Amino acid sequence: MTRTVLTVDDSRTMRDMLRMALAGAGFNVVEAVDGEHGLEVLSAHRPDVIITDINMPKLDGFGFIEAVRVDDDYRAIPILVLTTESDPAKKDRARRAGATGWIVKPFNPEKLVDAIRRVAA
Amino acid sequence: MDELEAIKVTFFQECEELLADLEGGLLAMQDGNDDGDTVNAVFRAVHSIKGGAGAFGLEPLVRFAHVFETLLDAVRSNEVPATPDLVVTLLRASDVLADHVSSARGLGDVDEAVSASMAAELKACTDPNAAPAPAAAPVVVEADAPVVEAAAPALIGADDALDDDDLGFDFQPMTITIDEQAADVAAAAGNVWTVSIRPKSDLYRKANETALLLRELARLGPIEATLDASAIPPLDQLDAEAAYATWTVRLETDEDENAIREVFEFVDGDCDLEITRGEAVASDDALAALLAGSAPAPAPAVIEAAPVIEAFEPAPVEAAPEPVAVAPVIKAAPAPVAAPAAPAPVAAAAPAAPAAAAKTQQIDVPGPGQSVIRVDPERIDRLIDLVGELVINQAMLAQRVGEYGIAPSSNLAMGLDELEQLTREIQDSVMAIRAQPVKSVFQRMPRLVREVANMTGKQARLVMDGENTEVDKTVIERLADPITHMLRNAIDHGLESPEERKAAGKNPEGVVRLAALHRSGRIVIEVQDDGKGINRERVFGIAVKKGLISPDLQLTDEEIDNLIFLPGFSTAEKISDVSGRGVGMDVVKRSVQALGGRISISSRPGQGSTFTLSLPLTLAVLDGMVVDVAGETLVIPLACIVESLRPKAEEIRPLGPSGSVLAVRDSFVPLIDVGLTLNYRDQSPAATEGVVLLVEGEDGSRAALVADAIHGQRQVVIKSLEQNYQQVEGVAAATILGDGRVALILDVDAVINLRRRGPPLPSDPTLIAAE
Numbered sequence: 073m074t075r076t077v078l079t080v081d082d083s084r085t086m087r088d089m090l091r092m093a094l095a096g097a098g099f100n101v102v103e104a105v106d107g108e109h110g111l112e113v114l115s116a117h118r119p120d121v122i123i124t125d126i127n128m129p130k131l132d133g134f135g136f137i138e139a140v141r142v143d144d145d146y147r148a149i150p151i152l153v154l155t156t157e158s159d160p161a162k163k164d165r166a167r168r169a170g171a172t173g174w175i176v177k178p179f180n181p182e183k184l185v186d187a188i189r190r191v192a193a
Numbered sequence: 194m195d196e197l198e199a200i201k202v203t204f205f206q207e208c209e210e211l212l213a214d215l216e217g218g219l220l221a222m223q224d225g226n227d228d229g230d231t232v233n234a235v236f237r238a239v240h241s242i243k244g245g246a247g248a249f250g251l252e253p254l255v256r257f258a259h260v261f262e263t264l265l266d267a268v269r270s271n272e273v274p275a276t277p278d279l280v281v282t283l284l285r286a287s288d289v290l291a292d293h294v295s296s297a298r299g300l301g302d303v304d305e306a307v308s309a310s311m312a313a314e315l316k317a318c319t320d321p322n323a324a325p326a327p328a329a330a331p332v333v334v335e336a337d338a339p340v341v342e343a344a345a346p347a348l349i350g351a352d353d354a355l356d357d358d359d360l361g362f363d364f365q366p367m368t369i370t371i372d373e374q375a376a377d378v379a380a381a382a383g384n385v386w387t388v389s390i391r392p393k394s395d396l397y398r399k400a401n402e403t404a405l406l407l408r409e410l411a412r413l414g415p416i417e418a419t420l421d422a423s424a425i426p427p428l429d430q431l432d433a434e435a436a437y438a439t440w441t442v443r444l445e446t447d448e449d450e451n452a453i454r455e456v457f458e459f460v461d462g463d464c465d466l467e468i469t470r471g472e473a474v475a476s477d478d479a480l481a482a483l484l485a486g487s488a489p490a491p492a493p494a495v496i497e498a499a500p501v502i503e504a505f506e507p508a509p510v511e512a513a514p515e516p517v518a519v520a521p522v523i524k525a526a527p528a529p530v531a532a533p534a535a536p537a538p539v540a541a542a543a544p545a546a547p548a549a550a551a552k553t554q555q556i557d558v559p560g561p562g563q564s565v566i567r568v569d570p571e572r573i574d575r576l577i578d579l580v581g582e583l584v585i586n587q588a589m590l591a592q593r594v595g596e597y598g599i600a601p602s603s604n605l606a607m608g609l610d611e612l613e614q615l616t617r618e619i620q621d622s623v624m625a626i627r628a629q630p631v632k633s634v635f636q637r638m639p640r641l642v643r644e645v646a647n648m649t650g651k652q653a654r655l656v657m658d659g660e661n662t663e664v665d666k667t668v669i670e671r672l673a674d675p676i677t678h679m680l681r682n683a684i685d686h687g688l689e690s691p692e693e694r695k696a697a698g699k700n701p702e703g704v705v706r707l708a709a710l711h712r713s714g715r716i717v718i719e720v721q722d723d724g725k726g727i728n729r730e731r732v733f734g735i736a737v738k739k740g741l742i743s744p745d746l747q748l749t750d751e752e753i754d755n756l757i758f759l760p761g762f763s764t765a766e767k768i769s770d771v772s773g774r775g776v777g778m779d780v781v782k783r784s785v786q787a788l789g790g791r792i793s794i795s796s797r798p799g800q801g802s803t804f805t806l807s808l809p810l811t812l813a814v815l816d817g818m819v820v821d822v823a824g825e826t827l828v829i830p831l832a833c834i835v836e837s838l839r840p841k842a843e844e845i846r847p848l849g850p851s852g853s854v855l856a857v858r859d860s861f862v863p864l865i866d867v868g869l870t871l872n873y874r875d876q877s878p879a880a881t882e883g884v885v886l887l888v889e890g891e892d893g894s895r896a897a898l899v900a901d902a903i904h905g906q907r908q909v910v911i912k913s914l915e916q917n918y919q920q921v922e923g924v925a926a927a928t929i930l931g932d933g934r935v936a937l938i939l940d941v942d943a944v945i946n947l948r949r950r951g952p953p954l955p956s957d958p959t960l961i962a963a964e
Contacts, residue, residue, distance in 0.1 A: 082237065085204040085245035092196050127237050141398070150400040172400045173459035178247040190409055190459065193402060 076100040078119035080110035082128045093181035107131025121192045122151045134169045141170035150191035204245045208294045211238040213636040215287050223280045232269040251297040260312045261286050264319040286311055288640055388442040389467040394435050396463035409456040414446030573627050577813055580623045581910035587616045588931030624811055628663040631709045634672045635660045645684045652691050652701055653684050658708035664716045665811035678781045679720040679804045687724035687802050720804040727796035729753045754796050758782040786942050817909050820900035823873035826936040828909055833941040835887040842881050855897040865948045866899045871923050890942045
């Protein structure tokens, strides 16, 4: 069964990079451009895994993760936080919000797929 | 193009947008608009550039962006106040960042000295007291670094946090006491580890799964997992959200401890984890027995250990491959949501589902951004070409039908009318696809103004208006140069120095206004300054001195102002760094005219000048008057035509050896025979036999063009002559008419100028006779 990954990032470049890496690994990719949009796409596509950026307009990554985690329908979906922040405080905050794991940008496709494998049933 | 290259192209496009956002945000902050959203947007712009640049390994760009980002992060968290001075620094930094982007793109170089000093300045702003922060952003280093936190141990105590730069983890042998027997076993079995995992409920709240952890461990080598379910309370006391189980895993692997720890990276702190080398010291006989009866690798789930759970364990939803055989057990006990064993929350959530699905319908379309689809411009160009052909074809069809003398009220003619309507609508719609706001050009201008003001020692503030005015893409691309020149000119020649302005009682900071608007089917660009205005006496003097005009010429103020567009005119007393370099306003004027545009200037002494540039909205179609000249069909752009008339003999006066003028009301305008000018014929017929079209050139000068007959007015599709043949003087382009014939589109200004330069043919008999 093809798994669907939702990527949430305001950067087109990053969305394209993710799509390339994920599609190359056989995932079905759906995209959103910020947290608000992410919540909409979430209900439309019911992804198996979510990858989200932190710094985004409208609803940032923290807010997005929190919103997913309080929704009974979606709270069991693994969420990977994708960020350039090497700042541990940001990562901790993302974890407190309910992030399942994280990927440090820049990533290579193997690292990305590896992280998904680790959190996806 | 390789996929990564394509993404790189996207990245640079995005960089352009982000740089524009950055500058826009900073300018908003400069205007005192520094609410949190603006600062955040500014931060994100730099952050995203850095992120993308990191992905492509564009190190100098990453480094500079990192320093910039660090400062912006401090600004948005209010650690560094956004003073006006700081914003000015940030604006300059945004210029350097733009240079870095161009350089990464291979479109120019970064001045290393400027970049380095800018970076130092940014660092100083970030933390005025501290020694310079480490220059190199660690981001690039992270590229291949194993995720660092992998090694951060949970409870084991070897708590030495790893440095970001620490790429390979040194293996620290655990100092644990193992009894000799266990050591022997380990030696015999290779490396045997015992991993004890006690998940906390937080682990499940974050959608982590013990089953997946076991699966990951199984990737390192054969495992035997044992569940200690003794802590699970009776069903009536069971909290579905709580975690009760403890797993003990026997792992055989050649990997080191770090590899094992890495499996638990994401659940660090969310489970009690113990990793010990060697066999578990099984005090419990039952456990030992279980271990002995191990299932085959990789993931022998020892579910017998959990009989209680099995009782209420429904079939797993998704039968995942082998390792997950363990899954049902785990899920049943502690997993909060995913577990099919916990039907209550699922049922509760069910009503929410339709609502969510309903929301779905809308979201597929609206991307929150502006541009939703990206289309290769070539496809649109092709479409526009095709629609152009359709227009021509439709005209041909109409002409054929007309030739058959079919009544206008007939079904055929009416259908044809409808077709014409539709064709027009399609054409407008297609042109609208290619229409873009002039913003893309305007947004480059604030930087230009800053730089020019810097170089000339002026203080200038740019005010922009109508950035969203739309115009055909082909026109937009050609707006940049004229606007650049007009702005340079406005600052360099228009604005006074701050001292002069103060002396004149003005604000030392000059204001330059750049505006775009639609006016009667054209786009108008205005560049207005509040400077000293044109010194008409001096302009007139220079024009006379340079031999451009005769000293006794009587000119209106407006005419004098427009003298600056004459070729060879330059008012700068000294060639300045900016406006000099041989590009005068005459060049601007010519390039504007080549686009079918006009440019003019008006000025009020002491109050400033206004450049007005008008261009057609598209370079693809044109409304024209179709005329006959010496048996040829020509199209004269309607925008140039003031009126058409049939001259009477007494209105025509000879002037000079070969010329004549036409009296139109109170003035005389030169009479130009188009046929003669384009060399269609040697001898002009009497003007009274033809039709005269009164036209106005870009500079406002008028002329009366003589043609043989007028066919009427129609929209024509412009076909470039240069692309298909070569440039011809006096001809702007060509088109295909309804009957399939090619007609030339007249370049009215060129025709007037050809005339002004005098008769083109030295062999002209009248000229020789006159001498």
